[in-house]
Amino acid sequence: MKRHAGKLWLLLLPLLIPHFLILGIKAPSYFQEHWFDLALMTGFAGNLHPEPYIFHGPWWFFSLIVQLYIIYYAFVYHRNIRPLVLLTVACIMVQATAIGIIRNTDLLEYFRFNFIGSILPFALGIKLHGDTFSRREVWRQLSLFFLLYAALISIYGC
Known part of the structure; x- marks a missing residue:
């Protein structure tokens, strides 16, 4: 896990420095007002922030990758697929609750930026990894x- 996080950090480092410098020049009080947001972004937890301000493209994506790495090592690595299936069903139920009962589109958008909205395609990819196709x-x-099609609709559709 540490090696993978290091690779992701090396990919983002060339983007982090100019980003922080430009924002600091643009608004001198930026670092004082948004220090926690910057800490979340550099710690690959930017999409856990409830404000959509923090959802910059690469930081959101790499934060999601780190979340899925954690889920993989916690639920799949050297285990059977059953815990991942249970987690997937729970995440689908949470999204269905956000859509049907709560009717909160902001909450659903927040779920879709985190592993809860991306767990179904991830679980299907893990499941299909070892399968062979026969007639x-x-x-x-x-x-x-x-x-998988329903998973893609749940992520990109409304």
């Missing part, structure tokens, strides 16, 4: 395809 299991592969 006898075409119905199974088609059902997984439609689940």
Whole structure:
């Protein structure tokens, strides 16, 4: 995990320094007002911030990657797929609750920027990683395809 985080940090470092310098020149009080946001961004936790201000492109994406790394090592690595399936079902239920009961689109958008909104395609990718395609299991592969399609709609559609 530490090696992967180091690789991500090396990818972001050339972007972090000019970003912070430009924002500091543009508004001299920027660092005093947004020091916690900057700490979240450099710690790959920028998408945990409830304000959409912090969702800059690469920082949001790399924060999501780190969250999925943690989920992989906590639920999948050297284990069976059952804990990941339970987590996926729980995340789908949370999103369905945000849509159906609470009717809060801001909360749903926050979920989609975090692992809760991306767990279904991640779990399907983990599941399909070891599968081989045969003619006898075409119905199974088609059902997984439609689940993946539903996952993509849940992320990018409304």
